[in-house]
Amino acid sequence: MPPIGYAAPMNDLKTRRARADALAADGMVAEAIEEYGVIARAYAATGLLLRAIGVCKRILELDPQHRATQVLLATLYAKPEPSALDDAGDPITLDGDEAVLLSALPPPLPPDADDDAIDLDAVAAALTPRPAGSVRPERPLDIPLFSGLPPDGFRALVERLSAWEADDGALIVAEGEQADSVYVVVRGAVRVERGDAVLATLPPGSFFGEMALLSRHPRVASVHAVGRTELLELPRAVLEELAAKDARVRDALERFCRARLIDNLARFSPLFAGVEPAAARRALSAFAARKLAPGAVVVEQGAPAPGLFIVLDGALEVAAVTADDRVVLRTLDAGDVFGEMSLLTDDGATASVTAAGPCTVLVLPRVAFAELVLGVPTLRARLELLAEQRRISNEALLPDASSSATLL
Numbered sequence: 001m002p003p004i005g006y007a008a009p010m011n012d013l014k015t016r017r018a019r020a021d022a023l024a025a026d027g028m029v030a031e032a033i034e035e036y037g038v039i040a041r042a043y044a045a046t047g048l049l050l051r052a053i054g055v056c057k058r059i060l061e062l063d064p065q066h067r068a069t070q071v072l073l074a075t076l077y078a079k080p081e082p083s084a085l086d087d088a089g090d091p092i093t094l095d096g097d098e099a100v101l102l103s104a105l106p107p108p109l110p111p112d113a114d115d116d117a118i119d120l121d122a123v124a125a126a127l128t129p130r131p132a133g134s135v136r137p138e139r140p141l142d143i144p145l146f147s148g149l150p151p152d153g154f155r156a157l158v159e160r161l162s163a164w165e166a167d168d169g170a171l172i173v174a175e176g177e178q179a180d181s182v183y184v185v186v187r188g189a190v191r192v193e194r195g196d197a198v199l200a201t202l203p204p205g206s207f208f209g210e211m212a213l214l215s216r217h218p219r220v221a222s223v224h225a226v227g228r229t230e231l232l233e234l235p236r237a238v239l240e241e242l243a244a245k246d247a248r249v250r251d252a253l254e255r256f257c258r259a260r261l262i263d264n265l266a267r268f269s270p271l272f273a274g275v276e277p278a279a280a281r282r283a284l285s286a287f288a289a290r291k292l293a294p295g296a297v298v299v300e301q302g303a304p305a306p307g308l309f310i311v312l313d314g315a316l317e318v319a320a321v322t323a324d325d326r327v328v329l330r331t332l333d334a335g336d337v338f339g340e341m342s343l344l345t346d347d348g349a350t351a352s353v354t355a356a357g358p359c360t361v362l363v364l365p366r367v368a369f370a371e372l373v374l375g376v377p378t379l380r381a382r383l384e385l386l387a388e389q390r391r392i393s394n395e396a397l398l399p400d401a402s403s404s405a406t407l408l
Contacts, residue, residue, distance in 0.1 A: 048111070168228060
């Protein structure tokens with residue numbers, strides 16, 4: 001493997017990129033790869049992994065067998081193998097060209113940093129090869145999903161994902177289309193829209209479309225590029241293939257999905273309206289994820305709700321059996337909350353909740369619910385408001401029900 005260090009004749013990353021592009025256009029593949037390698041290592045060493053991956057994809061277009069850059073990225077960012085550290089936390093031992101002085105890396109830069117902020121000379125010094133030795137398994141920055149992967153899974157994903165650019169205003173995903181990829185903003189920004197409403201503008205480093213990993217439901221919003229935007233695209237089929245081959249990749253994907261869904265719930269769920277996002281995330285961290293098969297009964301009519309539930313993915317049917325009929329009260333979708341009325345009143349539920357298909361929920365057991373609402377008073381107030389709104393709605397659907405009846 002060629003050395004991962006380099007000597008930089010020009011301490012200007014933009015000039016190096018222009019030079020690399022020109023060399024590639026002129027067919028000087030080896031020289032172009034060397035220049036792209038300089039750029040990728042500079043990005044990686046300063047915490048800009050997503051940009052480094054984009055450049056790495058350019059290298060692989062020129063030479064699909066090139067591995068040195070992926071090895072360095074995995075060394076800096078992938079999850080260390082359990083066998084690499086003993087109980088005392090001894091350094092990882094790396095041999096030959098893979099030994100790099102991680103302790104000398106410059107401080108990580110923010111995802112939207114300008115290339116001019118990168119000091120190539122400092123990066124070159126930090127990545128000077130050593131004949132052999134040991135380094136602490138510190139990385140410049142944890143990057144969602146990528147930093148949870150084992151080194152071989154990391155390299156496999158880098159080789160299989162796509163890197164591309166979108167012009168200002170370009171449609172990246174369309175509301176209603178089938179979801180089949182997750183995207184990461186490398187440079188520029190994207191605007192998330194539903195109908196005529198702008199939901200959010202996402203800066204560099206942001207992920208979107210991650211629901212594609214959990215379901216095959218259509219997209220619920222459209223996403224357009226804001227200015228010239230660089231993206232990484234992670235196809236669901238590739239992620240599923242890698243997860244099927246390696247349980248460590250599957251575990252990393254599950255952790256990533258749960259973290260992303262919790263973050264989205266903390267920001268957008270009606271349950272946490274008026275609650276500080278940091279407090280909402282702390283509250284959600286107490287919930288456990290639970291996958292449900294079609295037909296699974298989550299809350300049984302007449303019995304106390306076993307906990308507070310939030311729907312992550314899929315749909316559940318709420319139905320009550322009366323003396324004359326079975327009445328479907330509503331369908332619960334992603335982000336909906338249930339179980340709060342029974343928990344607040346300690347009464348049995350007068351409606352059942354059943355999984356309409358495969359779905360995933362977050363659940364907070366009944367015993368932990370009291371501690372949660374004591375710690376976040378605004379959350380209890382929000383739950384009481386939701387419970388009252390639901391009681392009024394239920395009474396309209398079940399006019400013979402007692403006004404004190406607990407429906408979920």
